[in-house]
Amino acid sequence: MKTNSLDFDAQALREKILDLAMRGKLVKQDPNDEPASVLLEKIKAEKEELVKEGKIKKSKPLPKITDEEKPFDIPDSWEWVRLGEYAEKVTDQVASGSFAAIKENVRKYKHEEFALMIKTADFANNFSKNLTYTDEHGYKFLSNSNLFGGELILSNIGSIGKCFIVPNLKKPMTLAPNSIMVKVPEETLKKFLYYFIQSPVGNSELWKITSGTTMKKFNKTGLKTILVPVPPLEEQSRIAAKIAQLFALLRKFESLLK
Structure with missing residues (x-):
């Protein structure tokens, strides 16, 4: 129970830091x-x-x-x-074609193939297991949602508010279903x-556009x-530098408490 309490407090502090940042109250204006x-x-x-x-x-x-x-x-x-x-670009997989066209042109593989189809779940396991691939034809068909590293990926079904920065894995990459890519x-x-989307105000904005009863989603x-x-x-x-500094201190404090 003690660990859970400490974890909760740390998360509340992170949210407070992000909230202050998005209101212009974390660093001084110049x-x-x-x-x-x-x-x-x-x-x-x-x-x-x-x-x-x-x-x-x-x-x-x-x-x-x-x-x-x-x-x-x-x-x-x-x-x-x-x-x-x-943003320069906001897109998803179906921007490349209808569901029927994607099903016909994009084959999925569980073994390594030409291009990696990036899912939000891949970030949790550091791209080490349960990966999904497509062949060169599928990659070219999905050209509108190909990834090159540095894009933001948001989960738009189920886990509302989760956001990740795509790493450069030095291989062809494209967006998997159930995610939206934002490029700046x-x-x-x-x-x-990236920090805005995870902040309380960013989360609130996402919930304004979210619908569904059993499965929450937005487009x-x-x-x-x-x-x-x-x-x-x-x-x-x-702001980004101050958030990174404070989050690093929080992580250090958490590890000391544990």
């Missing part, structure tokens, strides 16, 4: 930082260029954010934005978004609409 509005304009321009080059598809316009939607106030240098506007072009943006269309509080890029870097 008036010299370029405001988040400038960052968002840069992201928009970069996405428009990728669309011109044919590297990504043009996204449908997302609804404007109303004051009533904003769950809390954020610092003046921050901006609220929808995830679909913040910059390391700092990725780390901040990529809903995910694109959730609200993200975006700090200036420099502050995102400071």
Whole structure:
């Protein structure tokens, strides 16, 4: 019972740290930082260029954010934005074709084949067992959801709120079913978004788009609409560093207690 109590307290502290971070209360704001509005304009321009080059598809316009939607106030240098506007790409396996087409073109293997099909369960066992593969034809058919390392993967069925960063396994990789991939072009943006999804406010946003009675789920269309509080890029870097530092101290404290 004692260990469970300590584990619970550590988790509550992690959630508090993340909550403070997403409200702009974990690190100080620096008036010299370029405001988040400038960052968002840069992201928009970069996405428009990728669309011109044919590297990504043009996204449908997302609804404007109303004051009533904003769950809390954020610092003046921050901006609220929808995830679909913040991320370079939000997709899943079925974006490559219908269920029938995927069944016809994508064969699955339990022995090593051309490409690894990344499941959220693979992160728990460090990609050491129960892996799923597909052949080269399947990999090419799933080109819209191929992975190259650095993407975020969210479980969108059952374990709502779980988020992982795809490692570079130095082999062809593609997304398995029941997951959504979110790609952001910059390391700092990725780390901040990773922490946001695991934070209480991120979790709350995910549950707003989740439905189902026996099996909870959400889809990529809903995910694109959730609200993200975006700090200036420099502050995102400071926030991620502070979270990493505090989480490392918590892990050390937990191990000492055990």
